[in-house]
Amino acid sequence: MAEIAANRVMIGCVKILRIVFYALAVTTAFGAQERSGADQAVSRFMYKYHVPGLAYVILRDGNVVDHGTFGFANVTTKERITNTSVFPIASLSKPFVALAVLSLAQKNLLDIHDPVGKYLDFLPDDWKAIPLLRLLDHTSGVPDHYNAGKWNVLGPAPVSSDELIRKLITLPLNFKPGEKFQYSNGNYALLANVIEKVSGQPNGAYLDERIFRPLGMKHTKVLTQADLPNIVAGYETVDRGIKSVYWNPDWCYGNGAIGTTWSDLARLDAGLYTERVVKFSTLSFITTPQKLLDGTKPNYAMGWFLGHSRNAETIDHDGKIIGWRSYFIRYPKYQLTVIIISNNGTPGLRTLGADLAGTVVDDLALDPMTDLAPDLTQTHFRFVQAIMDAKVDESWLTTNLKKDYESKGHWDSLSKTLKSCGQITLFEPAVRTQTGPGQTTTRYRLEQGDDVHSITIGSDSQGMITSLWVTS
Numbered sequence: 001m002a003e004i005a006a007n008r009v010m011i012g013c014v015k016i017l018r019i020v021f022y023a024l025a026v027t028t029a030f031g032a033q034e035r036s037g038a039d040q041a042v043s044r045f046m047y048k049y050h051v052p053g054l055a056y057v058i059l060r061d062g063n064v065v066d067h068g069t070f071g072f073a074n075v076t077t078k079e080r081i082t083n084t085s086v087f088p089i090a091s092l093s094k095p096f097v098a099l100a101v102l103s104l105a106q107k108n109l110l111d112i113h114d115p116v117g118k119y120l121d122f123l124p125d126d127w128k129a130i131p132l133l134r135l136l137d138h139t140s141g142v143p144d145h146y147n148a149g150k151w152n153v154l155g156p157a158p159v160s161s162d163e164l165i166r167k168l169i170t171l172p173l174n175f176k177p178g179e180k181f182q183y184s185n186g187n188y189a190l191l192a193n194v195i196e197k198v199s200g201q202p203n204g205a206y207l208d209e210r211i212f213r214p215l216g217m218k219h220t221k222v223l224t225q226a227d228l229p230n231i232v233a234g235y236e237t238v239d240r241g242i243k244s245v246y247w248n249p250d251w252c253y254g255n256g257a258i259g260t261t262w263s264d265l266a267r268l269d270a271g272l273y274t275e276r277v278v279k280f281s282t283l284s285f286i287t288t289p290q291k292l293l294d295g296t297k298p299n300y301a302m303g304w305f306l307g308h309s310r311n312a313e314t315i316d317h318d319g320k321i322i323g324w325r326s327y328f329i330r331y332p333k334y335q336l337t338v339i340i341i342s343n344n345g346t347p348g349l350r351t352l353g354a355d356l357a358g359t360v361v362d363d364l365a366l367d368p369m370t371d372l373a374p375d376l377t378q379t380h381f382r383f384v385q386a387i388m389d390a391k392v393d394e395s396w397l398t399t400n401l402k403k404d405y406e407s408k409g410h411w412d413s414l415s416k417t418l419k420s421c422g423q424i425t426l427f428e429p430a431v432r433t434q435t436g437p438g439q440t441t442t443r444y445r446l447e448q449g450d451d452v453h454s455i456t457i458g459s460d461s462q463g464m465i466t467s468l469w470v471t472s
Contacts, residue, residue: 036066036068036359037359038056038058038066038068038356038359039068039070041352041355041356041359042054042056042068042070042352042356043070045347045352046070046071049237049344049346049347049450050235050237050241050242050344050346051071051342051343051344051347052071052072052075052233052235052242052343052344053070053071053072053073053080053081053085053232053342053343054069054070054071054081054340054341054342054343055067055068055069055070055081055083055085055087055261055262055340055341055342056068056262056338056339056340056341056356057262057263057265057266057338057339058336058337058338058339058356058357058359058360059266059269059270059336059337059338059339060334060335060336060337060360061273061335062269062270062271062272062273062337063270064266065360066356066359066360067262067263067266069081069082069083069085069262073085073232073233073343074232074233075233075235075242075244076233076244081232083261083262083263084219084261084263085231085232085261086219086227086230086231086232086259086260086261087231087232087259087260087261087324087326087341087342087343088223088231088232088234088247088249088256088257088258088259088319088321088323088324088326089256089258089259089260089265089319089324089326089341090252090256090319090320090321090324090325090326091185091255091256091317091318091319091320092256092258092265092317092318092319092326092327092328093188093252093254093255093256093257093258093319094188094255094256094303094317095268095286095303095304095317095328096207096211096258096268096303097188097191097192097195097203097207097254097255097303098136098191098286098302098303098304099211099277099278099286099303100195100203100206100207100210100211101132101136101191101194101195102278102282102285102286102302103210103211103277103278104195104198104199105282106278106279106282109198109199110132110194110198111132112131112132112133112136113131113132113133114131114132115128115129115130115131115132116128116130116131116132116135116190116194117129117130119132119194119197119198120190120193120194120197123169124169126173127142127169127173129177130142130177131177132191132194133290134177134178134187135187135188135190135191136187136191136302136303137181137289137290137298137300137301137302138181138182138183138184138187138298138300139177139178139179139180139181139182139290139292139298140173140177140184140187141173141174141175141176141177141179141182142168142173142174142184142186142187142190143168143171143172143173143174143184143186144183144184144185144186145164145167145168145171145185145186145189145251146185146186146251146252146255146256147185148171150167150171151167151251153248153251154246154247154248154322155248156225156246156248157248158225158248158250159248159250159251160250161189161192161193161196161203161253161254164189164250164251164253165189165190165193168186168189168190171186176293178292178293179292179293179294180292180298181292181298181299181300183300185252185254185255185256186255187255188254188255188256189253189254189255190254191254192253192254192255193254195207203222203253203254204221204222207222207258208220208221208222210277211277212264214271214276214277215264215267215268215270215271215276215277216264216267217260217264217267217268218264219260219261219263219264220258220259220260220261220264221258221259221260222249222257222258222259223249223257223258223259224249224250225248225249225250227249227259228247228249231259232324232343233323233343234246234247234321234322234323234324234343234344234345235323235343235344235345236322236323236344236345236346237344237346237347242344244323245322245323245345246322246323247321247322247323247324252321256319256321260341261341262339262341265328265339265341266339268328269328269330269337269339285301285302286301286302286303286304287301287302287304287306287315288301288302289301289306303317304316304317305317307471308471309329309331309350309353309354309357309364309454309471309472310354310357310358310363310364310366310443310454310471311363311443311454311456311469311471312331312333312334312363312364313331313332313333314329314330314331314332315329315330315332316328316329316330316353318348318349318350320345320348321345322345323343323344323345324341324342324343324344324345325340325341325342325344325345325347325348325349326339326340326341326342326349327339327340327341327348327349327350327352327353329350329353329354329357331357331361331364334357334360334361334363334364336357336360336361336364338353338354338356338357340352340353340356347450348450350472351450351451351452351472354366354452354454354472362431363431365430365431366430366443366444366445366452366454367430368428368429368430368445369429369430369431369432371428371429372432373432373440376440376442376459376463377427377428377429377442377444379459379463380427380442380444380457380459381424381427383396383457383465384418384424384427384444384446384455384457385424387411387414387415387418388415388418388419388424389415389419390412390415392405392411394406396464396465397464397465398460398464398465398466400466401465401466401467401468414470418448418453418470421448421449421451421453422448422449422451423448423449424446424447424448425447425448425449426445426446426447427444427445427446427447428444428445429442429443429444430443430444430445430454431443435458436461437461438460438461438462439458439459439460439461439466440458440459441456441457441458441459441467442456442457442458442459443455443456444456444457451472452472453470453471453472454470454471454472455468455469455470456468456469456470
């Protein structure tokens with residue numbers, strides 16, 4: 001089986017800071033702080049991708065295993081990242097909005113199977129019948145106002161939530177509700193509006209009362225433009241340096257306006273092991289994907305993506321707006337969570353998150369091992385290259401894998417995905433296990449520039465390929 005987890009993004013732009021100054025900043029930032037394997041992984045990431053400031057935390061069973069704060073909240077003033085530095089978390093706001101909606105449902109103030117028009121009667125007729133459930137899991141057909149290219153979402157001009165919704169509903173629906181999954185910020189703008197109509201409170205006030213305060217998240221709030229001077233400054237990579245950027249949280253109503261700290265996000269993780277916000281039955285529902293009209297299920301449930309990373313099931317969500325990134329990933333099998341927030345919106349955090357998880361759980365690590373079977377590694381490298389070139393020799397495959405190859409389209413999909421990432425820049429074994437006489441399973445780290453994949457390949461005593469598993 002082969003699976004590549006998709007990355008999800010947004011956009012953004014202002015003033016250029018040269019790399020010479022940046023290099024000085026990183027050197028100063030790390031000096032005496034480099035201690036754990038996790039810290040070293042963060043140090044390499046920040047230097048490679050020109051990240052001014054970053055915070056991370058690793059938890060097991062809701063308890064902190066490791067954490068760190070690095071670099072600058074503002075490279076001009078040289079203010080440092082601290083435990084109370086507030087970062088915008090962009091789309092990582094969506095799990096909070098989903099929790100708020102489900103808390104209202106738990107109090108019987110709404111039903112997620114109700115049509116959204118029951119609560120927002122001003123919507124166009126073809127929008128009114130969309131079930132709230134379809135908004136929660138991005139299967140509604142509602143368009144994405146933020147990325148529509150029709151409005152200047154990066155400018156400082158204020159926009160009220162009512163005005164934003166009015167703009168959103170001028171766009172046509174993309175498809176029939178339940179027909180397919182399509183990630184859209186418009187879904188969560190509508191859900192925030194529903195929260196306000198049902199609770200009688202502003203979205204931010206309800207989130208604070210029902211989620212932030214019960215979880216002890218004292219530094220978390222829905223941001224406005226007035227809050228921007230007090231949060232971590234945002235940057236993006238340009239040429240060989242970084243530039244500062246401006247962000248207007250008004251345009252992220254419901255879908256991405258929350259600001260928080262690493263420690264408050266750790267409290268969210270701990271809270272998800274309790275019933276402080278919603279009951280356990282609701283927490284289970286949050287990570288249960290619902291069927292589409294054709295009977296298939298998307299890889300998204302109530303505010304969370306569901307997938308795999310390094311052969312382990314995951315529950316995750318990332319966030320990206322111009323200038324900032326966030327990433328929250330849980331590995332249920334290991335009761336393990338990794339959370340990262342940074343103030344460069346250009347580089348993704350998924351690979352760093354997996355590498356940090358690997359510092360705690362060996363099965364998730366992709367550290368290089370001493371290669372005692374370089375010929376096998378070379379054979380597997382040629383196999384992966386053949387997949388990329390769509391020239392797999394079926395004589396390399398066992399009967400079962402050959403059937404898989406012949407009957408399923410994921411080989412072509414995998415070929416296109418890997419090829420789109422560019423040339424292989426690193427292919428090295430991380431774990432090799434003897435599974436029987438002459439039989440091995442090897443997990444490799446495959447790098448293609450900035451893209452990193454975990455590829456697990458099984459071989460039998462004749463050197464035939466018995467299994468394949470690919471994740472990001």
